[in-house]
Amino acid sequence: MDTLQRLFQSSRLVRAMPNTPALIGQGMTGLVAPIQLDAADRAIASALALAVGQCLWVENDEQLNAVTALSGSGPAYGFYLIEAMEQAALTLGLSAAQGRQLAVSTLHGAALLASESAEATVLLRERVTSTGGTTQAAIQVLEARCVQQAFVQAIQAAASRSREISAEQGIC
Template sequence: VGALAPQLKNSLIISVAAGIRLQDMQRWLGTNRLVRAMPNTPALAGMGMTGLAAAPGLSDNDRAIATAVAEAVGQCVWVEGDDQIDAVTAISGSGPAYVFYFVEAMERAATEMGLSSEQGRKLAVETFRGAAALAAESTEPVSTLRERVTSKGGTTYAALTSMDASGIQDAFVRAMLAAAARGREMGAEFGKD
């Protein structure tokens, strides 16, 4: 990095390197024209979600450029600093893997109930796509949307009761906290000179 620093000093640098802290990049490159970006793989389909964090003193023009780059492959949200980018990484950077994990489970359940793997995958993927679109369009809390689908004593209620008994929501929260903690650990490791 040291050899490149003089050439990069007057350039806007948008880093997608997980765990590399803004302060470390500033120290290595000698510039504050830095943005940490955490995109996710749906960017490959033009539906990405990218978190952006600016080095202190980044100009409005550089923010606009970084926003335009991120929005070329989806949407973006600006957050404050490295700790919040670690949270973005845990929620949306790693998020597609969580969705794929649930799709795998739904596909497996479908085959155990006699449907084909292809049918299970299509049912799961389209359900996620539709539910995500509904959540994006609605101004209501997601919990309200969930409650509307959950009739007391019905099939959805049985499924969610089973999930709650297994502690799935708490496990999910713990998993994302672990991902964020790992991001902080990586930052500490990379930041050592």
């Protein structure tokens, strides 16, 4: 942000990181601004972001790199999971269209449930995971393959690349 302030000789700047669900009014936009930006200008920036979904103000460029990794790239992670579920559907005798419908509807519902629940995500998952049941069998495979750790590492790699791109562009 300091580089942009020097370049534009102004502190009336906001960096924003939207994501593609903004195309349908369901986006998430991360915002960061110099501490000198007044409340009125912050309100304008918030209003712009809220026009295409939700927004989250962060304190600095490094946190915006985290937003980029989690939310800017995040839709691709969801699409990647949908792809995997579609492929699994085919192996189980369902059509690609059925797999897509099931995957999209299930993940949409899970996301809505998580957004409306005050409970920790782990508790929501555990409620679906009956001892000795089908979900537990699936989770055991995912855990054996370290899928959660792979996602954490992937998001860390995205944040690292965001830092690199910002440095290459002279943003921070």
